[in-house]
Ligand SMILES: O=C(O)CCC(=O)C(=O)O
């Protein structure tokens with residue numbers, strides 16, 4: 222199937238083809254889709270990363286507490302002063318733009334066949350199983366534990382290697398703070414999830430300008446697999462997160478910040494103390510939007526289940542059954558993306574224990 226980029230460049234579109242019409246009554250009459258977005262500005266918490274790595278003891282523990290509150294109350298937060306230079310982020314976004322500018326035949330060589338192929342590009346989310354397509358082209362590359370890269374465009378490999386390493390260091394420090402905020406040792410998540418062999422996926426999204434943005438959808442409501450996602454974008458006005466029953470526009474990112482979100486396997490590991498958050502990407506009719514989401518998960522063969530220490534600390538029974546990360550990934554990426562449906566299948570209904 223051709224990319225959305227090729228579609229809009231092949232002709233002058235004044236309306237979207239019917240198979241991209243997502244926002245029809247049959248699709249939006251249920252669940253989160255029906256709720257109008259409500260703008261709440263400046264509320265997503267901001268974490269000053271420098272306090273974690275170079276603050277005084279007191280500043281650091283204050284920051285760990287803020288991280289814990291952001292995870293508990295929002296599941297999304299900005300990270301500033303993280304030490305990754307703004308130009309490294311810009312170059313990464315630029316290289317992804319150059320990738321999407323490759324000729325269709327060049328991109329087709331990198332389509333991939335299986336959801337676990339280390340380099341995969343395409344359009345929509347999983348066009349093989351979808352009836353309605355999303356206004357989105359994507360590139361997904363496994364960059365850890367083994368680094369992969371498309372061999373085009375020139376420079377992509379160096380830029381993505383440098384970016385991936387820098388983001389990984391930030392992610393590990395954040396997971397350290399998250400571990401501490403859960404009352405366990407700083408290295409707890411890193412060790413338990415075998416992050417030395419952890420999967421890291423660079424996922425680049427292109428949302429070309431759309432003639433009928435109110436009808437199309439860039440990415441449907443979903444939560445991310447893995448532990449933590451760090452996102453950057455070339456412009457705001459696209460991402461929305463579902464918070465307290467409302468859709469919130471995310472468009473006031475502090476300059477050069479990462480937007481970090483809790484993903485499904487941190488919800489499982491923390492036994493639901495920190496929850497992954499449903500989000501979606503809408504499109505606009507003015508300019509192409511590019512986002513680069515760096516997803517960080519455990520080792521592919523790791524069975525993720527609620528951590529015994531965290532189950533006990535909370536005085537609750539395990540709320541999720543364990544599943545191998547690889548199997549979860551294959552199941553989520555190989556079907557239609559639909560809210561938290563994949564995670565819900567692992568949920569155990571249980572009452573608080575009496576002890
Ligand atoms: O483009 C965005 O802002 C969201 C992308 C996203 O949710 C994802 O890649 O999982």
Ligand SMILES: [Fe+2]
Nearest residue numbers: 443444445500
């Ligand atoms: Fe996402």
